[in-house]
Amino acid sequence: MVEQIGRDMPISKIGITTYTILFYCILPFALIRLLYRGIRAPNYLKRWPERFGFFSQPVSQPSIWIHAVSVGEIQAAIPVINALQARYPDTPVVVTTTTPTGLARAQAVFANRIITGHLPYDLPGALRRFLHRIQPKIAIIMETELWPNLFEQCAQRTIPIVVLNARLSERSARGYQRFTTLTQFMMQRITWLAAQNEADGHRFLKLGLAAERLSMIGNVKFDQPVSAAAIQQGQTLKATFGTRPVWIAASTHEGEEEQVLASFHTLKQHATDLLLILVPRHPERFNRVADLCTHQKWHVARRSLKQKVSKNTDVLLGDTMGEMMILFAASDVVYMGGSLVPTGGHNMLEPVALGLPVITGPHTFNFAQITQQLITLKVAQQVNNTNELTLAVTHYLQNPILRQAAGAAGLQWLQKNKGATKKIVQHLSEYLT
Helix, strand or coil, rough: CCCHHHHHHHHHHHHHHHHHHHHHCCCCCCCCHHHHHHCCCCCCCCHHHHHCCCCCCCCCCCEEEEEECCHHHHHHHHHHHHHHHHHHCCCCCEEEECCCHHHHHHHHHHHHEEEEEEEECCHHHHHHHHHHHCCCCEEEECCCCCCCCHHHHHHHCCCEEEEEECCCHHHCCCCCCHHHHHHHHHCCCCCEEECCCHHHHHHHHHCCCCHHHEECCCCCHHHCCCHHHHHHHHHHHHHCCCCCCCCEEECCCCHHHHHHHHHHHHHHHCEEECCCEEECHHHHHHHHHHHHHCCCCCCCEHHHCCCCCCCCCCCCEECCCCCCHHHHCCCEEEEHHHHHHCCCCCCCHHHHHHCCCEEEECHHHHHHHHHHHHHHHHEEEEEEHHHHHHHHHHHHHHCCHHHHHHHHHHHCCCCCCCCCCHHHHHHHHHCCC
């Protein structure tokens, strides 16, 4: 293995140098994109020096560094962070994200227990400044954030690079295979990779990861704690709806709300008291989705404005952050977004943990194995279009016993798959002692 790395290294160095030059060339466009996103979502303009390695918060001693790109990865990291802080209470934990929503979620969950910031752009100088500032004992990357210069700068400092809860769809694997030299360059610098399942692990092996650096640990999202407070708040909210049936469409994307609302229009013809909770995935789209609902003559209550749901309310717009579990707990049936459009779907474990049946579209390549397992167990149902979505929602709403059976099967499945966090933290002790 060492000899092979040595033979590949000159070509890899040329590859990463070319990559870095290209990154510098596109940097102006990245900044323009950041500005554009900042116009729509002003939080993108905050703490921007961190994106160039000028980390704003003091780190007084060597730290445990965890990078989780956005909200979903932060959620996955919660049990790992809790376990590491319990085991190493005197070691500061630094958590970086790429998005303001991820940063906000980390701050909401952990408050002052961790140090938070944005990961710099993948440029050598920015990363040197960042790593010098936070002094990491270990670099823990959640799921699939593979950056050549980041891995190289860590390797130069002999900082172990660990990829946790790693997942890699067939689609993403094909993308990495187009850049074989650069991908192998990164794979050679990974100290340990804990894959969610065998299929993900084998894809990393095909990209050049050494077999001795791979473990099939399982998914830490199964170990996520369910907030009793969130459940109570959700039940309290649901009580304000009276006896109305509640359908939630969660984490929807561009082009998806139109399909959900078309289905809702059909459902309302037979279930006039049905309430839709609509939760767009990205905050910058909240106002546009509100306008879409209003344009279609739906009576909308906005969660962000603390507007109450009356008997005339058709849609409760979940335009807040960090309240998804509350809104799930206030619902009877879940449609998980990002799946009627080719986004790849989103994590279905949260509603399953609340004993809810889940409906998903055909595009679930980000969570293919979990989706298939839930469909097989009849915890979830897959639909291909608006008509099938309408039938699935109707089916669940009209059959409370079916909903209960699906929920019970989901909870049992979750319990069987717990335990990845304990195994991971035990392995990480090799690098933190």
